[in-house]
Amino acid sequence: MSKAFLIDLTKCMGCRACQVACKRWNNLEAEHTSMTSDSWTNPFRLSARTWTRVDFTELQSPQYKAGMKWVFARRQCMHCLHPACVSACPVGAFRKTDEGPVVYDAQKCIGCRYCMVSCPFGVPGFEWDKGLLAQPLIKKCKMCVDRLGAGMEPACVKHCPPRATIFGERDELLATAKERIAANPDTYINHIYGENEVGGTSMLYLSSVPFEQIGFPKLGSEAVTVNTEAVMEKTLPFAAAWTVILAATYGVVKFRERTNPQGEEKNQ
Amino acid sequence: MNSENKTSSPTISFSWTILIILMVAGFLTTVARFIWGIGSISNLNDSYPWGLWISFDLLCGIALAAGAFTTAGGVYILGFDKFKPLLRPAILTGFLGYLLAILALGVDLGRPERIWHLIIYWNPHSVMFEVGWCVMLYTTILALEFLPMPLERFGLKKPLSIIHKFTIPIVIVGVVLSTLHQSSLGSLFLIVVNRLHPLWHSKLLPLFFFLTAVAVGPAVVVVEAYLSSRIFKRHFELDLLSRIVKVIPMLLGLYLVLRFGDLVIAGKLGALFTGSLLTLLFWIEILIGVVAPIYLFSKASVRENQTSLVKTSLLVIIGVVLNRFNVSLIAIARPDGATYFPHLLEFCISFGVIAGGIFVFWLAARFLPIWEVSDDASKV
CATH class of the missing domain: 1.20.890 (cAMP-dependent Protein Kinase, Chain A)
Structure with a gap:
């Protein structure tokens, strides 16, 4: 069976515990950041050192209380069912496992970065500051495949205080998502992002606002491959x-x- | 043998100084890249994983090297023997083009020391897998096509006669590999479904890349012949060159029809009139690089005048260069706030590589029989 995440943006409070948990479990270095944009999102984007990140979108509309509304959306590898990176990699360094995670074999990679060009979500990051001896690699979320093997949940899921991200079987999570939409049709828009996008992803999102408004790419249901x-x-x-x-x-x-x-x- | 002694003139020594500076700068930048990483000498970033080196050195370099396979195919397969005087310079240009693209790739690849992984780890679904294999195999073919020049120079008759026996199979395999390679460079961007601008993203990308590469082949041969005539004080073969460019309007005409036909069928005509910067770039690419050469090269007066022949060939080259930059770099949407303009040191690599190419071409022109018409084909 295939594992997946259900990320309910209406429950997310923007605490970034997932960001921190991910860094700690995977021993990822800190990044130099700066508040350059008009948003609280930080760092600038996913990278080799930041595998998950909370996007802060400030939406303005008279329909919201006080005329504005925050939407927090954590982003990471979508672990597509038909991943572009797996198809694109010339040496087959990426692999979609039966359990769900899209994993990377650091021993094969030649650093051509075609995975980065082909990923519809712009996820993989490259270690730009490493020379020949430091052996640069591609880095991205691996759905804590090393924790799954030990029967643990991914670090970000474990550390999400409001349980905005939950972990489980993809079909069960899809059913849960549909139940939530049916139970609260005023809270949620009727769209589970990731159910059909690029042929389906292992990351499923629920939101109260259309996904285009919070920077999610608008994608067809056909796999990009x-x-x-x-x-x-x-x-x-x-x-x-x-x-x-x-x-x-x-x-x-x-x-x-x-x-x-x-x-x-x-x-x- | 060519043994003109022109090196002592002052203009040459000035050019030599420039060439040497560019090569040394390129070499030093390469050393820095291997010590401190790609980020230290480039503005490439996670939103722009490919930049100047892929767009220019690789995509333009390989397209502009297409003159080798088109000329070889024309002479040996279609039997246009009279174009033989153009063959060896075209092969040499193509061979150098591939070697230089490989050199630039050695800088651009994150792990160049693992390039041999392409041979042992296969992913037949990957367009990059095809690209990698085509580079390796076709460079080998170009080396074999080039080999008669040094062999003749050093009078090695035995290996020469062996190579001559295989000329036709070598040329056929070379044309097949080139077809695959040129088209696969276009196929690379098929997967960028949601980010490549609709005016460039098309299922016909492989065919578009192939057609434009074939069309630019003769144009490069013209420009290379012109430069050789200037640098080496050689006769410009106006008669032959004005004939090979006749094929350009046909190829570019077919390309133009397909490109617009595709836009019509895909219902993208609206994108042609949006007034955005990308739409403008599209029109520049099409009008300067496709429509103008079609019109100009269909006129005998343009083809048969040295200056207008060279200038119109340059238009074709500019059009293809612009197209490759648009598809691989400019027309791909990036996240808000992401920016890229090549770092000065990125230019250092690209210019260093070009300088190296000119240097090796000069060496070959001086010491190898590249302007001699061999009789390889006539005895097959």
């Missing part, structure tokens, strides 16, 4: 056919030259 994988399937047959066509063309041209030695007049 379909086009590239379709092309790759056709590559070898195409190469074989093209070889035959070229060889045949050569044969025809040679044959004509032999039967018609006056072929000098040919123009392009």
Whole structure:
């Protein structure tokens, strides 16, 4: 069975305990940060040292009390069901496990960063400040796969005070999400982000506001890997056919030259 | 053998100084990158994982190296023997183009010391897997196509005759690998579904990359011949060159029809008239790099005049360069607040690599029979 998260943004209070728990469990260094934007979000984005982060969005509308409303949305790897990184990696360093986490084999990676280009959520981070001897790698949330093996919940889930993030089987969490929407149709919008996005993700989100308003990419339900994988399937047959066509063309041209030695007049 | 002694003129020594400075600067930057990391010499970041090196050195470099396979295919497979004088410089340019792209890739890759992993760890779903294999295999093919030049120079008749026996298979494999490689560079961006601007994202990206690479091939041959004629005081083969560019309007015409047809079918025509910066870039790319060369190269007066031939070829090159930058860098949406403009030291790497290419081309032109017409094909 496949494990997943249900992240209920209406319960999140923006405490960033998940950010801290993630750093502590995974021994991630602190980042130099600065308050540069008009939001409280910090650091600037996910990176090799920050695998989860709470986005702070300040929404303004007369319908809200005091004319504004905070929405807190923690972001991390979505652990897609059809992950772009797994499909894109030339050496197969990424793998979608049966248990749910998308994991990375640091021993294989060549550092081409195509995973970063292809990820629809812009998740993987690269260690830009490491030279050849320090051996830079790609880093991202691994759903605490090392804790799961020991029967523990992921660190961020364990440390979420209001239980805004819960952990479990994906289909059960989907059912829970639908129950919550049905029970409180005024609180939630009727959209479980991650249920169908890019073919489904292991991270499921509930929200009180449309996801576009809080910076979630608007994505279709088709996996982003379909086009590239379709092309790759056709590559070898195409190469074989093209070889035959070229060889045949050569044969025809040679044959004509032999039967018609006056072929000098040919123009392009 | 070419043994003109032109090195002593003052203009050459000035160019030499520039070349050497650029190569040394590029080398020192490379050393810094390996000690302190890519971040220390570049403005690349997690929102812009690929920048100048991928867009310019790799994507433009490989596209501009396409003259090698198109000329080889034209001469050996289609039997246009009269273009043979253009073949060796085109092969040399292509070979150097690939070697330089590999060099730049060695700087750009996070773990260049693991490049051999491509051979043992396979992921056949990955376009990058195909790209990697095409680079390795086609560079080998280009080395084989280049080999007769040094072999002739050093009078090694035995290996020369062996290579000549395999000329046709080598050329055919080279054309197949080039087709795969050029198109796969376009396929790389198929996966950037939600972030690549709709004016560039298309299921036909592989075909678009291939067609533009084939079209730019003759244009590069023209410009390379022009530069050689200036630097090495050689005769500019206007007659031949004005004939090979005849193919450009056909290829670019087909490309233009497909590109707009695709926009119509996908219902994206509205994106053509939004007045955004990207729409403007699209029109510049299409009008300067596609429509203008189609019009100009269909006129005999343009093709048969050295100056306008070279200038119009430059337009084709600019169009392809702009297209590669748009697809791989500019037209990809990033998170709010993310910025990238190449660091001075990133330019140092790219210019150093180009300087190295010119240097090696000069060495080859001086010491190898690159302008001699070999008789490889006629005996097959």
